[in-house]
């Protein structure tokens with residue numbers, strides 16, 4: 001009896017170990033996927049510009065990262081190739097404004113919608129893409145305009161972190177990097193506000209370190 005019992009016992013123990021192993025693997029999966037769920041959206045406003053936007057696109061391509069560009073329509077003329085490159089390389093084009101002149105845009109909800117639609121038409125004419133995301137120039141909530149934009153099919157995108165390239169004029173790439181890290185702390189998803197107009201070469205310079213930092217922190221990069 002006892003001799004026959006031993007192989008059964010061995011088998012039972014082996015089965016228990018296998019189940020324990022499976023259990024460990026099963027519990028490990030949610031932990032891993034939870035870590036991978038942290039998300040960051042890199043967003044660039046006020047472009048396109050020739051030098052800065054192109055440099056940012058080079059870096060994003062090198063790093064295999066997709067981003068969102070909120071475009072100013074009247075800055076597209078002469079930079080059509082750059083706008084098309086944004087689209088061709090898989091980034092999202094969003095509407096920021098046709099003119100970026102606050103007194104015109106914020107004159108009324110209708111004026112804002114007209115401005116947005118003109119910018120959308122510029123993007124459509126040059127790239128064939130109909131943009132579906134919108135960011136208010138200067139930020140803010142603007143409830144009446146927001147409602148009108150949503151009715152016209154736009155998703156409004158704000159931000160919850162900044163690299164400081166507008167707030168801290170003349171800041172170096174190092175300062176922009178640490179501002180991005182500091183303002184994004186504890187946030188998930190992070191929606192990081194940056195600018196790619198011609199005066200923001202330090203932003204392009206800070207970008208590789210920003211990408212490396214968030215990648216090391218377990219964030220994945222998404223576009224709207």
Ligand SMILES: [Zn+2]
Pocket residue numbers: 045046096100137138
């Ligand atoms: Zn802007």
